[in-house]
Amino acid sequence: MAVTLDAQLLEILACPSPDHAPLRTGSPSDPNADALTCTECGRVFPVRDGIPVLLLDEAGEPGGEDGASADGA
Known part of the structure; x- marks a missing residue:
């Protein structure tokens, strides 16, 4: 979706990165x-229940598995 x-x-x-x-x-x-993906660093931030989770610890690293499915949701 x-x-x-x-x-x-x-x-x-x-x-939220510098x-x-x-x-x-x-x-x-x-x-x-x-x-949501950062246009500069490429980190991928999950959106859960319509709320963006803009925490660096929750973001998927560029080129790695995206943050959208990091918790299995």
Whole structure:
């Protein structure tokens, strides 16, 4: 299922890493994943129950398994 966030919210959300780059919906491997991907570092943040989990500890590393399925949900 694709992430459905308010456009204004998506516009102000940013990666919590020091780069603070904008996020885009989906993951590199699945543009319809329930996740947000940093446009700078490539970390993938899961979206659970419509809420973005913007914690670096919860993010999938670039080139690794995406954070959208890290907890099996």
